[in-house]
Amino acid sequence: MNGAQRRRDAPPPHRFDPGGGIARLHALGTTVTLALDHCEALADAQATLCDELHAMDRACSRFRTDSEIWSLYAGDRAVRVSPLLYEAITVALNVAQRTGGAVDPTVGLAVESLGYDRDFADMAAVGPALDAGPVAAPGWWCIEHDASRRTVRVPPGVRLDLGATAKALIADRAAARIASSTRSGVLVSVGGDVAVAGPAPEDGWAVAIAVDSSRPFRAGPIVAVSAGGLASSSTAVRSWHRGSRRVHHIVDPATGDAASEHWQLVSVAAVSCVDANAASTAAIVWGERAAERLASMGLPARLVRHDGAVITVAGWPTESANWISSERTHPGA
Numbered sequence: 001m002n003g004a005q006r007r008r009d010a011p012p013p014h015r016f017d018p019g020g021g022i023a024r025l026h027a028l029g030t031t032v033t034l035a036l037d038h039c040e041a042l043a044d045a046q047a048t049l050c051d052e053l054h055a056m057d058r059a060c061s062r063f064r065t066d067s068e069i070w071s072l073y074a075g076d077r078a079v080r081v082s083p084l085l086y087e088a089i090t091v092a093l094n095v096a097q098r099t100g101g102a103v104d105p106t107v108g109l110a111v112e113s114l115g116y117d118r119d120f121a122d123m124a125a126v127g128p129a130l131d132a133g134p135v136a137a138p139g140w141w142c143i144e145h146d147a148s149r150r151t152v153r154v155p156p157g158v159r160l161d162l163g164a165t166a167k168a169l170i171a172d173r174a175a176a177r178i179a180s181s182t183r184s185g186v187l188v189s190v191g192g193d194v195a196v197a198g199p200a201p202e203d204g205w206a207v208a209i210a211v212d213s214s215r216p217f218r219a220g221p222i223v224a225v226s227a228g229g230l231a232s233s234s235t236a237v238r239s240w241h242r243g244s245r246r247v248h249h250i251v252d253p254a255t256g257d258a259a260s261e262h263w264q265l266v267s268v269a270a271v272s273c274v275d276a277n278a279a280s281t282a283a284i285v286w287g288e289r290a291a292e293r294l295a296s297m298g299l300p301a302r303l304v305r306h307d308g309a310v311i312t313v314a315g316w317p318t319e320s321a322n323w324i325s326s327e328r329t330h331p332g333a
Contacts, residue, residue: 021037030190037201068085088162091169096140103285104140106140110137111249111251113130113256114130137251167191167193171273183198185197185201192210195229230276231268235250235258236265259285266301283303
């Protein structure tokens with residue numbers, strides 16, 4: 001495979017594949033799954049989910065210069081933004097604060113410097129060595145925001161990447177909206193970030209833990225989720241080669257480089273998908289300290305080390321009792 005060869009296996013965007021009360025599509029560069037208790041409400045639920053996906057893409061995609069987030073880079077000034085973009089940015093800043101900066105939205109230039117500067121499906125899987133070294137994130141605290149005016153100021157030279165929180169936020173928002181409008185139990189998975197809302201099935205929603213959510217046949221254990229969120233973060237997917245070096249998409253903000261690969265997969269349950277994803281992503285950055293930190297926070301988690309060894313903490317179910325109620329976990333990361 002040469003440097004010009006690109007990934008061509010991504011399915012068409014926003015195409016649903018209905019099957020009973022389940023629908024699947026490809027959006028935002030990832031696989032999206034919708035499951036509903038009431039099959040007759042599936043069409044309405046699909047419309048709501050697509051609305052959330054399109055709205056978030058228009059608000060904060062870093063791959064399209066016509067998205068609203070690019071208006072923040074036009075000058076050194078506070079910009080009044082839409083309620084959705086303001087929510088997405090403040091959620092990302094709150095996650096950064098709660099994780100001690102391990103998940104920081106100011107990694108935009110750091111991610112670009114590693115070669116992730118366009119939609120992943122359009123990236124060259126193999127390319128020349130990187131010209132420059134990593135670029136450390138300036139820090140989430142440099143972003144100014146005013147809730148009363150709904151304004152955001154991004155200092156010159158700073159770029160935001162909301163990828164670590166926006167997909168989980170879509171899952172939470174869409175699940176809540178669909179459950180409210182259809183009065184049905186619902187599961188929404190955006191790239192493996194799962195949110196459930198409404199009355200769950202008697203035995204919970206069955207969710208397979210997989211390194212790659214687009215390849216369910218490679219899934220590992222199955223857990224049943226009755227409430228809240230479940231998220232997995234992995235260093236084994238969304239990776240590419242630059243020169244002789246393999247790079248992945250989870251960046252350590254302190255260095256601006258790809259996080260160490262102490263863990264190949266971390267899965268966490270929490271009261272929301274945003275909280276679960278914040279913790280699973282932070283765990284990759286925390287490295288060998290992650291299991292202890294997740295345990296101290298009371299967040300059920302399953303961590304797979306680079307050598308394949310599996311560690312579980314805070315009540316993550318055993319293989320014979322794979323059941324999780326996120327209502328029993330604590331919020332935050």
